Amino acid sequence: MATTTATITLTSGDLTSDALALSTTATFTNAGGSNGLIGTTGLGRKKLASGHAQYVLFDGDAYANGAHKVYLKNTSTTAAEYFTIEINSEQMGKLYAGDWCLFPWEANADTNDIKIDPSADDMVLEYMLFIDE
Amino acid sequence: MATTTASLTLSSSDLTSDALSISATSTLYKAGTTIGLDQVTGLTRKVYATAQSNATLISAASYTDDTHNRIYIKNVGTSSTDYFTIELGGSNIVIGRLYGGDWLFIPYEGEQDIDISSSATDMELEYMVIYQA
Numbered sequence: 533m534a535t536t537t538a539t540i541t542l543t544s545g546d547l548t549s550d551a552l553a554l555s556t557t558a559t560f561t562n563a564g565g566s567n568g569l570i571g572t573t574g575l576g577r578k579k580l581a582s583g584h585a586q587y588v589l590f591d592g593d594a595y596a597n598g599a600h601k602v603y604l605k606n607t608s609t610t611a612a613e614y615f616t617i618e619i620n621s622e623q624m625g626k627l628y629a630g631d632w633c634l635f636p637w638e639a640n641a642d643t644n645d646i647k648i649d650p651s652a653d654d655m656v657l658e659y660m661l662f663i664d665e
Numbered sequence: 666m667a668t669t670t671a672s673l674t675l676s677s678s679d680l681t682s683d684a685l686s687i688s689a690t691s692t693l694y695k696a697g698t699t700i701g702l703d704q705v706t707g708l709t710r711k712v713y714a715t716a717q718s719n720a721t722l723i724s725a726a727s728y729t730d731d732t733h734n735r736i737y738i739k740n741v742g743t744s745s746t747d748y749f750t751i752e753l754g755g756s757n758i759v760i761g762r763l764y765g766g767d768w769l770f771i772p773y774e775g776e777q778d779i780d781i782s783s784s785a786t787d788m789e790l791e792y793m794v795i796y797q798a
Contacts, residue, residue, distance in 0.1 A: 535678070535679060536680050537674075538674070539676075540671065540673055540770055541670075541672040542671050544668060544669035544670070547669050547703070548705060554793075558767045558768050563762065564746045564748075564764070572680055572681065574681065575687065599762060603687070611698055611699050612697040617771075619758055620759075623777070624773070624777075625733075625771055625774050627772055630692070631772060632671070632691055632770075633770055633772060634673060634675075635760055635761060636763055638759050638760070638762055660687070
């Protein structure tokens with residue numbers, strides 16, 4: 533069993549009149565248990581052209597139903613460039629240049645693929661999956 | 666315009682033989698720009714005395730379509746077995762489960778409701794939407 537932690541810090545001095553300074557840490561554990569996740573894809577990078585519409589980044593059929601965690605980052609520095617993120621063909625949102633996201637993924641159906649769609653040629657997505665084996 | 670940053674640290678010394686240490690920081694901009702998001706719900710806490718099924722947490726009707734918003738959700742409980750299922754859109758596509766202490770941070774276009782289901786009674790979560798008008 534491994535110990536992997538994810539800490540988010542949200543800060544702003546001027547979003548509201550009360551400064552935002554939120555920080556919290558989660559430890560990645562298996563579904564319904566307290567064992568640390570032991571599987572991972574490693575940190576990967578994928579370059580895609582805009583013609584790669586709905587590229588399957590993670591195939592729901594390839595993973596058991598579990599408490600997986602997904603990390604994605606758009607490495608672009610061009611503000612207008614984005615990756616559209618889809619889960620099971622539903623659009624979750626867009627990752628613009630420099631944006632990252634972290635979310636649980638249940639892979640609860642074979643169709644629960646995570647797909648990405650770049651808005652321009654030669655965009656690079658950084659990704660990592662923490663797998664509940 | 667406000668300046669809000671979201672930082673992430675992913676770390677593990679024993680997930681693989683190469684220690685994991687990922688840091689990512691993004692400034693929260695409006696879609697395709699370098700103009701900071703300036704609207705926020707505030708950090709909201711919801712207490713669910715009864716188990717929920719497909720209950721709307723974040724209503725798309727409250728947000729402009731095709732905008733670049735961010736969502737933070739945390740299961741503030743400590744149970745390793747009680748969880749919130751986070752769902753996307755009218756078909757309630759399952760993104761994943763947040764067990765006690767888990768959080769997510771995702772982009773959100775304001776076009777789909779974010780619903781939750783809970784596995785037990787007396788569960789609590791915190792959430793915040795940072796958004797553009």
